[in-house]
Amino acid sequence: MMQRFITERSKKQLTTDSTLVKKAPVSTYTPLLLLLILLTTAFVSSLWSTLSTTNTKPTIIGKKTSVANVVSAKDSKSEEKSSSRKRFQLEATLNCSNNGKQRCTSYPTSGVFEREEGGVCPEYFRWIHEDVGAWKERGISREMVERAKKSAHFRLVVKRGRVYVERYKKSIQTREVFTMWGIVQLLRKYPGKVADLELMFDCDDLPVIRGSSLAGPPPLFRYCGDRWTDDIVFPDWSFWGWAEINIRPWEHVLKEMEKGNRRIKWNDREPYAYWKGNPFVAETRQDLLKCNVSTTQDWNARLYVQDWIQESQQGFNNSNLASQCTHRYKIYIEGYAWSVSEKYILACDSVTLMVKPRFYDFFIRSLQPMQHYWPIRDKGKCKSIKHAVDWGNNHKEEAQKIGKAASKFIQEELKMDYVYDYMFHLLNEYAKLLKFEPRVPEGAEELCVEAMACTRSGLERKFMTESMVREPSTKAPCSLPPPLEPTSRRVFYANKLNSIRRVERWEDNYWKNSTQQLHTRI
Numbered sequence: 001m002m003q004r005f006i007t008e009r010s011k012k013q014l015t016t017d018s019t020l021v022k023k024a025p026v027s028t029y030t031p032l033l034l035l036l037i038l039l040t041t042a043f044v045s046s047l048w049s050t051l052s053t054t055n056t057k058p059t060i061i062g063k064k065t066s067v068a069n070v071v072s073a074k075d076s077k078s079e080e081k082s083s084s085r086k087r088f089q090l091e092a093t094l095n096c097s098n099n100g101k102q103r104c105t106s107y108p109t110s111g112v113f114e115r116e117e118g119g120v121c122p123e124y125f126r127w128i129h130e131d132v133g134a135w136k137e138r139g140i141s142r143e144m145v146e147r148a149k150k151s152a153h154f155r156l157v158v159k160r161g162r163v164y165v166e167r168y169k170k171s172i173q174t175r176e177v178f179t180m181w182g183i184v185q186l187l188r189k190y191p192g193k194v195a196d197l198e199l200m201f202d203c204d205d206l207p208v209i210r211g212s213s214l215a216g217p218p219p220l221f222r223y224c225g226d227r228w229t230d231d232i233v234f235p236d237w238s239f240w241g242w243a244e245i246n247i248r249p250w251e252h253v254l255k256e257m258e259k260g261n262r263r264i265k266w267n268d269r270e271p272y273a274y275w276k277g278n279p280f281v282a283e284t285r286q287d288l289l290k291c292n293v294s295t296t297q298d299w300n301a302r303l304y305v306q307d308w309i310q311e312s313q314q315g316f317n318n319s320n321l322a323s324q325c326t327h328r329y330k331i332y333i334e335g336y337a338w339s340v341s342e343k344y345i346l347a348c349d350s351v352t353l354m355v356k357p358r359f360y361d362f363f364i365r366s367l368q369p370m371q372h373y374w375p376i377r378d379k380g381k382c383k384s385i386k387h388a389v390d391w392g393n394n395h396k397e398e399a400q401k402i403g404k405a406a407s408k409f410i411q412e413e414l415k416m417d418y419v420y421d422y423m424f425h426l427l428n429e430y431a432k433l434l435k436f437e438p439r440v441p442e443g444a445e446e447l448c449v450e451a452m453a454c455t456r457s458g459l460e461r462k463f464m465t466e467s468m469v470r471e472p473s474t475k476a477p478c479s480l481p482p483p484l485e486p487t488s489r490r491v492f493y494a495n496k497l498n499s500i501r502r503v504e505r506w507e508d509n510y511w512k513n514s515t516q517q518l519h520t521r522i
């Protein structure tokens with residue numbers, strides 16, 4: 001229902017947009033301008049409130065520097081900004097009128113459009129330094145990049161503000177397409193500001209770059225990493241939409257989830273731990289299913305198998321993410337590797353029960369147990385879940401606080417602007433290390449929105465239209481915080497470990513007590 005409502009609405013917005021551009025005669029010009037100014041004001045004030053909350057919030061590690069200059073710039077900028085909006089109106093819609101022979105020429109590929117400062121990036125940006133750390137000393141040679149080719153799905157080249165791709169093999173579903181789409185949008189957001197580079201991208205799940213051979217590890221981009229590998233983590237395709245299972249672009253999902261969270265208050269939610277997913281991708285998930293409620297046991301877990309075939313026949317209306325925030329606790333468990341479901345689970349306002357993960361994506365590393373989620377043991381999941389839910393139902397205030405902190409992090413620090421800024425900084429830090437002149441391979445294909453979207457149809461086309469960057473950003477990228485110093489890094493990991501240990505001790509006591517009680521009762 002919600003889904004349908006939002007779809008209708010966005011359709012309407014889309015048509016309004018295109019009529020705006022196509023046939024706005026002079027007489028409609030004034031109301032149009034007013035509308036633009038209104039929109040801009042709304043944007044600026046929401047920016048302001050985000051900044052002020054981010055700024056007063058206690059940070060996880062270290063301190064953010066002041067962003068006060070951005071806040072004070074609030075009043076004077078709206079006029080300038082609406083004029084820059086006007087300038088890019090022609091680019092505001094996808095022009096597929098030249099269908100089949102799209103040329104990538106209409107959008108600016110250089111120029112400075114930013115008038116506002118971007119403030120300081122969230123803490124998780126610090127891991128960018130770590131991810132390119134393996135090449136800090138000796139740099140990245142062409143030979144290293146070529147060595148990464150054997151598992152890559154494509155080579156991506158940025159040259160003078162344009163994006164080119166050389167394809168090696170097809171990925172699962174449309175992962176590669178939406179990943180490339182995302183990078184194209186980044187260049188539209190910051191025309192001419194992404195440095196020239198060549199990179200190899202692997203769209204499969206598992207990280208593969210192991211350890212330090214003498215020649216140095218080949219740099220390979222993918223969606224997740226673990227502590228034993230050097231793969232460089234990059235935002236996954238779902239931020240621009242996952243067409244195969246009808247998950248809309250992140251920006252829209254975030255809004256839906258914010259609304260969804262207001263519909264059922266935490267206290268009114270089912271007081272159990274919920275999970276729905278595909279158990280067949282990993283043993284640990286099948287192990288989790290043993291904790292489901294039955295006639296003989298209740299570990300406080302309510303677990304369901306996601307039947308994708310059935311869902312697809314029903315138009316995925318049961319898998320709507322915003323309507324899955326119905327329980328006080330939601331379980332996150334890895335699949336084959338990290339799971340895309342993570343950000344949707346964390347965004348629910350529910351307490352995320354995180355089964356001990358092995359993998360990390362680009363944002364998860366700055367989250368802390370007990371502050372943003374509740375850690376669950378991998379061995380002995382059922383007991384761990386039972387205790388977590390019991391604890392939360394007996395400490396409602398504290399439990400809600402954990403749920404809120406996670407969804408606040410997701411809404412504020414993982415909004416689409418920051419996803420782009422993360423890509424921006426990661427790519428530029430990577431490019432700084434290249435010791436060779438990037439070149440466009442012969443026969444490479446230039447990527448641009450027309451070439452990519454005009455030949456597509458259905459959900460793929462719809463999601464591309466929705467997630468398209470319509471104009472260069474008027475705000476500069478946030479500024480990249482420095483690497484964690486060795487001491488704060490140690491403290492950070494020690495705190496993480498201590499919180500997990502503390503929960504494990506509570507849990508052990510809880511079970512010792514209950515078996516004692518059992519014995520005394522018998």
Ligand SMILES: *[C@@H]1O[C@H](CO)[C@@H](O)[C@H](O)[C@H]1NC(C)=O
Pocket residue numbers: 021022090095096097098
């Ligand atoms: C779309 O592109 C065609 C040529 O490719 C051009 O003639 C037309 O004016 C464009 N339409 C808009 C609305 O920009």
Ligand SMILES: *[C@@H]1O[C@H](CO)[C@@H](O)[C@H](O)[C@H]1NC(C)=O
Pocket residue numbers: 289292293294302303304305
């Ligand atoms: C878990 O239990 C519930 C309630 O009995 C049931 O509806 C559901 O299908 C079960 N899940 C699995 C994976 O068996």
Ligand SMILES: *[C@@H]1O[C@H](CO)[C@@H](O)[C@H](O)[C@H]1NC(C)=O
Pocket residue numbers: 314315317318
């Ligand atoms: C899902 O959508 C299908 C067709 O659009 C409809 O027949 C079905 O009743 C819907 N199911 C739910 C649970 O809304």
Ligand SMILES: *[C@@H]1O[C@H](CO)[C@@H](O)[C@H](O)[C@H]1NC(C)=O
Pocket residue numbers: 506509510513
């Ligand atoms: C275990 O039992 C002792 C004594 O009955 C009590 O003081 C303690 O709080 C209990 N611990 C837990 C975790 O329930």
